[in-house]
Amino acid sequence: MGSDYYNSMILPYAGIIIKVCRAYTNSQEDFEDYYQEVCLQIWRSHSRFKKQCAWTTWIYKIALNVCLTYLKKKQHAPLEFASDSLPEETIQDSKVLSDDSLKSLYRAIHHLSEIDRAIILLYLEEQSNQAIAEIMGITANNVGVRIVRIKQRLSKLMNTGDNNNG
Template structure:
């Protein structure tokens, strides 16, 4: 990957990649693997980008697909008691305790709902979220309301 591409096409969107990868991983090691794979796939697919959407939408879609694919591969591996991340390790990705609680709750959502709420938290319009997820904007609006209620239930009493 050239420094030029990394500097202009990855670094400005690193926050997006980090948030998505963080929401789909439970350890620092997995996070780093997911992040690296997402960057690699963004670079590999750069020539397929047809500018029908914004570059950020493209980055979201690729990163999300990478995370979902890697999660599926992880779920196929036999269970190993030695690699269960500690609860404290799972929930200390950020210095802000409330943010850690929020991400902990987000990790309890289904994979698609995680993607939707992350895109919503990044203030993406429903239409753009719909393009990334592959559904309608109306469906996204309904799902976001349901996700908010679910998160409220999960976080009830944990955040003041």
């Protein structure tokens, strides 16, 4: 992969890739593997990008597909983030949540199904229901219903502490 392509077409979207990869990994080693594979797949597939969707949508689709594919190949242990294992930009992006709340949210998200994880991640990235529907291949109405249910589940997990039990 050429550095010009990486610097212009991938690096500006590294935040998206980091957040998607972080949502599907339990260790720094896995995170680095996922991140590298996502970048490689973006580079490999760029010639198939037909501009029928936004570049960010394409990045999300590739990142989610890579992470879901890797997940099927690995068995994951319960998530245990050390406070220094969260990407600094993720911590900075969360102006409302304390470090403990952010870790609790990530643990709760890891208890969701892979699809629900993807939906809530996109929602937290402030993607519209229509954009999420396009990325996930479902209807915007279905996205709205699922977001309500996911929020309820996350609230329950975070309030009862269920997300701390493997």
